[in-house]
Amino acid sequence: MIRSSDNQLYTGITTDIQRRWREHSTGKAGARYFRGRKPGSLCLLETHPDRSSASKREAAIKQLSRQTKEHLLLQQTAEQQLRLSEFNTIFDHADQA
DSSP: OEEETTSOEEOOOOSOHHHHHHHHHHOSSOOGGGTTSOEEEEOOOOOOSSHHHHHHHHHHHHTSOHHHHHHHHHTOOHHHHHHHHHHHHHHHHHHHO
């Protein structure tokens, strides 16, 4: 899940998070959602054993209310938050390059 520059939440799946972030940031092959807005930070990252389970989880998250999504984000472990922080540092450096 990505929190956009205007504080909205975007949910999607990918097999390569760095490539997908680059696509969203540059507008090349990125989601239509990011036309006119920029990704701000990665705020939820889950891994799944296969694309089918990832797609089911994506669909389930997209059905949640904004309030429930925010609650989900607050429930992350310190380990999950550290992993997100590491990715966001990489993305910040890539966006500045």
